[in-house]
Amino acid sequence: MSLLSHLARRDFLKLGAGAAVGLALPRPALASTEGKAKQVILVNLTGGLSHLDSLDMKPEAPAEVRGEFTPRQTTLPGVQICEHLPLLAARMRHWALVRSLSHGENGHLPGTHRLLTGSTMPNQRQTDLDNVLSRRDWPCYAAGLNHLRPRKDGIPNGVVLPHALIEGPLTWPGQHAGFLGPGADPMLVAQDPSAPNFKMDAFALPDGTDPVRVEGRRGLLEQLESTGTGDPAFRDHQRRAFELLNSGRVAGAFRLDREPNKIRDRYGRNQFGQSLLLARRLIESGVPIVQANMGIVQSWDTHVDNWGKLKTRLLPWLDQSLAALVDELDALGRLSETLVVVSGEFGRTPKVSTLPGETIPGRDHWARVYSGLFAGGGVVGGRVIGKSDRSGTSPVTTSYTPFDIGATIYRALGVDPESEIRDPQNRPTRVCPGTPMDILFQNK
Structure with missing residues (x-):
């Protein structure tokens, strides 16, 4: 598939001047802010990780709250996490564990929009069928960065992998540039990096394409730009395509077959592991934001068989891949400049329940309190921030x-x-309404 084919999938990116709402908007001067990170990897636990069965266990609570797993001691005195996260437990020196994440939206779609954009969904609709991906959405982080800090070197400001969040008729909101228009959309990798035939051929010319003719088209584009002829939005898309074809650094990042087998094995020969390996290679190539969707849509949405799914696949895969990622970033000297954020859109209910018609229990959605992990980019690791109540x-x-x-x-x-x-009404507004979590970077 070409880049344009990937980005066109299910309206993830609709190219063309008609959809480019945000391209004509003025770009304000960037406020002067000192940041310690050059890159961000957002590990999206799509569906919502059960904090009670992973990072904030309650072994003294009643059985209907504490669940089936046993806590294990981490390298931090008095701090325990799930028995199925042994590698994370041994590496807590790198991580700040936040146990007091909270918001008021228990729905997957608007909750995911909040996680991926840092903002409330504009014009939130009444049903999930209405709350799908829309050009009314707030821009994701890569899009906001692209709008405020555009680049012309062929390196995308953001990559989403290994798939878009699509479930049946629902394409989850917050995944692209929203009202800023398709010119600011992140690049989408719609393939499983663990597949034997994985390749990203967005950087290659289609079969039968004459390179001489392509160069002629590039020259024509430059002439149009110099004279102001043609549609500006369409010219911008063409320019991005040419820049991407010339970006050998990013193209090389997708060649996972060049990675030593022992490294690939260290991450795990599964979608989680190879996605985080690819994320590491992309940030090395200069991509500033990589969003890794861990699992298919709602993998962590464990209404049924919560403990079976967590024990056999989800927690072991996450544990192995996160350990490999922070170990490598640390060994390569990149952890200090790469912020790693691990979070779902919410947590799971304190009380275990069984859905009608099911026999194996699980937990439902719970946004009132949940947990997340932060490392690198100046984060002071080796500590727990925040606390939930006894249940x-x-x-x-x-x-x-x-x-x-x-x-x-x-x-x-x-x-x-x-x-x-x-915004779409051309009103000035903040790119993000939140307050930076300065406590992550304070040594206390």
Whole structure:
């Protein structure tokens, strides 16, 4: 598939002047902000990780709350996490574990929009069938960065992998540039990096294409730009395509077959592991934001067989791939400049339940309190921030929202979250309404 084919899938990106709402908007001067990170990897636990069965266990709670897993001691005195996260437990020196994430949206689609954009969905609709991907959405982080800090070197400001969040008729909101228009959309990798035939041929000319003719088209584009002839939005798309074809650095990042087998094995020969390996290679190539969707849509949405799914696949795969990622970033000297954020759109209910017609119990959606992990990019690791109550129902200390995560991501990259963008009505507004989580970077 070509890049344009990938980006056109299910309206993830509709190319053309008619859809380019945001391209004509004025770009304000970027506020001066010092950021310690050059890149961000957002590990999206799509569907919502059960905090009670992973990062914030309650072994003293009643059975209907504590669940089936046993906690294990981490390298931090008095701090325990799930028995099925042994590699994470051994590497807590790198991580800040936040146990007081919280917001008020228990729906997957608007909750995901908050996580991926750092903002509330504009004009939130009444049903899931209405709350699908839309050019009314707030821009994702890569799009906001692209709008405020555009680049012309062929390196995309963001890559989403290994798939878009699509479930039947629903394409989840918040995944692209929204009202900023398709010119700011991140690049989509719609393939499983663990597949034997994985390749990203968006960087190759289609079979039968004459390179001489392509160069002629590039020359024509330059002439049109110099004279102001033609549609500006369409010229911008063409320019991006030419830049991408010339970007050998990014093209090389997708050649996972060049990675030593021992490294690929270290990450795990599964979708989680190879996606985070690819994320590491992409940030090495200069891509500033990589969003890795861990699992198919709603993988972590464990209404049924919560403990079976977590034990046999989800937690072991996440544990192995995160350990390999932070180990490599640390060994390569890149952890200090790469912010890693691990979060779902919410957590799971404190009380175990069984859905009608099912026999194996699970947990439902719970946004009132949940947990996330932060490392690198100046984050002071080796500590726990925040606390939930005895049943994991509510925060009992300062809580932090997805909006605050978004502001933290922007600030880490040197973008002031108060930087101005224009909404669809051309009104000035902040790129992110949250407050940066300064506590992550404070040594106390």
